[in-house]
Amino acid sequence: MSYTNEELGELIKPTKLHRKIYTDPEIFDLEMERIWGQSWIYIGHESQVKAPGDYITLNYGKMPVVMVRDKESRVHVLHNRCGHKGAKLVDMPCGSVSAFRCCYHGWTYKLDGKLTTVPHPTGYDGTGFDKNDPQYSMVPVTSASHRGFIFATMNPNPVELKTWLGGAGEVLDNLCDRSPEGEVEAAGGVLRYEHDCNWKLFLENLNDTMHPMIVHRSVVDSALEYIKTLPDDADEAREEAQIIPPFGASYKKFEETGITGFPFGHHYDGGKQSIHADYSVDPEYEQAMIAAYGIERTREIFTFNTHNTLYYPSITIKSAIQNIRVVRPIAYNKTIIETWSFRLKGAPESLLQRTLLYSRLINANGSMVGPDDLTAYVRVQEGLQSSGNDWVEIHRNFGQDVDQGDRLTNTGTSDLDMRTQYAAWKQYMTTEVRL
Amino acid sequence: MSIVIRSVEDLREIEGLLYEEASCLDRGDLDGWIQLYTDDATYWMPVKEDQEDPINHISLFYDNRVMMEIRRLNYTHPRAPSKEYRARSSHIISNIRVTDRCREGCDLTVTSNFHCLMHYHNKQTMFGGTYTHDLVRIDDQLKIRHKKVVLINCDAPLGTIIIYL
Numbered sequence: 001m002s003y004t005n006e007e008l009g010e011l012i013k014p015t016k017l018h019r020k021i022y023t024d025p026e027i028f029d030l031e032m033e034r035i036w037g038q039s040w041i042y043i044g045h046e047s048q049v050k051a052p053g054d055y056i057t058l059n060y061g062k063m064p065v066v067m068v069r070d071k072e073s074r075v076h077v078l079h080n081r082c083g084h085k086g087a088k089l090v091d092m093p094c095g096s097v098s099a100f101r102c103c104y105h106g107w108t109y110k111l112d113g114k115l116t117t118v119p120h121p122t123g124y125d126g127t128g129f130d131k132n133d134p135q136y137s138m139v140p141v142t143s144a145s146h147r148g149f150i151f152a153t154m155n156p157n158p159v160e161l162k163t164w165l166g167g168a169g170e171v172l173d174n175l176c177d178r179s180p181e182g183e184v185e186a187a188g189g190v191l192r193y194e195h196d197c198n199w200k201l202f203l204e205n206l207n208d209t210m211h212p213m214i215v216h217r218s219v220v221d222s223a224l225e226y227i228k229t230l231p232d233d234a235d236e237a238r239e240e241a242q243i244i245p246p247f248g249a250s251y252k253k254f255e256e257t258g259i260t261g262f263p264f265g266h267h268y269d270g271g272k273q274s275i276h277a278d279y280s281v282d283p284e285y286e287q288a289m290i291a292a293y294g295i296e297r298t299r300e301i302f303t304f305n306t307h308n309t310l311y312y313p314s315i316t317i318k319s320a321i322q323n324i325r326v327v328r329p330i331a332y333n334k335t336i337i338e339t340w341s342f343r344l345k346g347a348p349e350s351l352l353q354r355t356l357l358y359s360r361l362i363n364a365n366g367s368m369v370g371p372d373d374l375t376a377y378v379r380v381q382e383g384l385q386s387s388g389n390d391w392v393e394i395h396r397n398f399g400q401d402v403d404q405g406d407r408l409t410n411t412g413t414s415d416l417d418m419r420t421q422y423a424a425w426k427q428y429m430t431t432e433v434r435l
Numbered sequence: 436m437s438i439v440i441r442s443v444e445d446l447r448e449i450e451g452l453l454y455e456e457a458s459c460l461d462r463g464d465l466d467g468w469i470q471l472y473t474d475d476a477t478y479w480m481p482v483k484e485d486q487e488d489p490i491n492h493i494s495l496f497y498d499n500r501v502m503m504e505i506r507r508l509n510y511t512h513p514r515a516p517s518k519e520y521r522a523r524s525s526h527i528i529s530n531i532r533v534t535d536r537c538r539e540g541c542d543l544t545v546t547s548n549f550h551c552l553m554h555y556h557n558k559q560t561m562f563g564g565t566y567t568h569d570l571v572r573i574d575d576q577l578k579i580r581h582k583k584v585v586l587i588n589c590d591a592p593l594g595t596i597i598i599y600l
Binding site: 187188189190191192193194196214215217218219221222223225226229240244336339341349352353356359360361364365366368370371372374375376378379 | 483496497505508512514518556594595
């Protein structure tokens with residue numbers, strides 16, 4: 001069947017969501033067209049393409065694209081498709097080239113995507129083929145940078161990236177401001193974790209503060225039990241011990257962190273408080289920050305402490321930890337989650353090492369946190385095959401969201417995050433696009 | 436005390452340790468497994484084939500004794516959702532080569548190839564790659580000080596790796 005806009009809208013109710021949004025492949029295809037087609041999608045960080053010719057490849061929704069730096073040092077996002085027969089022009093995850101040359105018939109493109117060479121061109125004489133017609137070049141995708149984070153959109157009439165980020169953009173700024181130089185760079189590689197579930201189940205977990213004490217109880221118990229066995233003079237401030245136990249924080253603690261929702265589906269939990277708030281600060285780093293910003297501004301930067309921030313639908317960041325996770329949907333029941341870590345320029349390397357430790361302990365395929373979350377998502381994915389109840393409920397603190405002008409706020413254990421995401425889902429999905 | 440390979444018996448002892456470790460993992464016996472490691476041991480599974488560094492680059496695993504102990508306790512915790520499904524595995528270790536290069540704090544380096552067939556949560560997965568074991572003799576007992584596991588597909592998108600390989 002095909003859905004009308006009205007039918008799509010009916011899948012989202014104020015306090016419940018229809019299970020088909022997770023289980024129907026046709027809905028997934030529409031999501032790639034309408035959500036991925038209209039929103040700004042995270043591509044990569046400009047530090048991943050430092051020199052002219054450096055590129056990375058990825059799929060934007062289902063479409064292969066390449067991000068590349070040209071000879072004038074401009075960063076482009078281009079469709080990764082030869083203008084001739086359609087072959088992908090570059091297939092490596094990253095690399096460096098002087099030009100894009102198709103492996104099939106040798107059509108060659110400049111780093112900005114312009115077609116320059118077609119071998120044995122006489123065959124085209126008098127056929128109407130024009131090498132300079134932009135349709136035969138690598139077609140550009142609209143892209144924009146926010147402090148080095150490159151987003152792209154297939155939307156022919158997009159809102160500006162800054163407008164789209166809105167008030168939630170302050171978290172991305174906070175991530176960068178935590179560098180004494182105000183800049184970050186991608187460092188320490190990437191983890192790619194296959195999730196056998198719908199992409200939305202990952203997003204819904206980000207500010208779900210009702211799950212940690214259930215799902216992560218075992219690792220918290222294990223860490224605390226181990227710490228108990230240590231002699232009294234052992235260094236209990238070890239980083240593992242700082243990172244794991246906060247996952248067992250109480251409902252009350254999570255309530256106090258609050259959730260804040262924004263237009264376009266963005267939201268975060270925390271602000272003044274989060275489970276990252278009590279990490280120790282390296283004295284050398286603190287000095288570098290104070291030298292750069294002064295004491296008052298440094299305190300402001302450090303005390304703005306969010307947990308997970310979602311820029312709907314493709315990127316979630318932890319500013320206090322300097323890692324991001326990127327959502328790459330594959331099918332209605334398959335998603336790849338990438339974890340990238342960032343170096344704060346001008347900060348000691350120990351901070352990057354802590355970021356990597358965090359990513360490894362919490363987000364890695366071999367960790368004791370991520371796999372427990374994934375188990376829950378897969379249970380939901382499989383459970384929703386049941387027609388016994390067509391609806392997923394999202395009542396928590398419904399009707400109590402507080403309007404603060406550019407944002408809504410509610411208690412940290414509310415479903416404000418769900419309401420925020422699905423308001424955007426409904427808006428995008430009931431707007432037709434041609435891609 | 437340096438380990439000197441003098442005879443087939445010495446090689447057998449090394450193989451015996453590797454097979455015992457594999458057997459512990461196949462049985463899901465992390466209590467037994469951890470006994471085979473020194474107190475200052477590390478277990479490393481890089482995410483890149485030529486990754487030099489477990490500290491300044493992300494890894495799939497990089498555990499010291501603290502994390503090994505937490506993982507050992509976690510593996511049998513009754514409330515760990517991902518541990519409800521018991522992993523069943525079969526390790527095959529072959530091409531065992533002894534490197535007599537003595538690195539700092541390590542008496543002997545042993546390299547081997549492995550295949551590990553694992554059944555976990557309704558899915559069978561084939562893991563394969565190279566092991567590097569740094570071994571040390573303590574009180575006449577051969578122990579593992581460092582193990583590095585380089586998967587053939589370490590840089591590919593992977594699912595959950597529920598237990599050490």
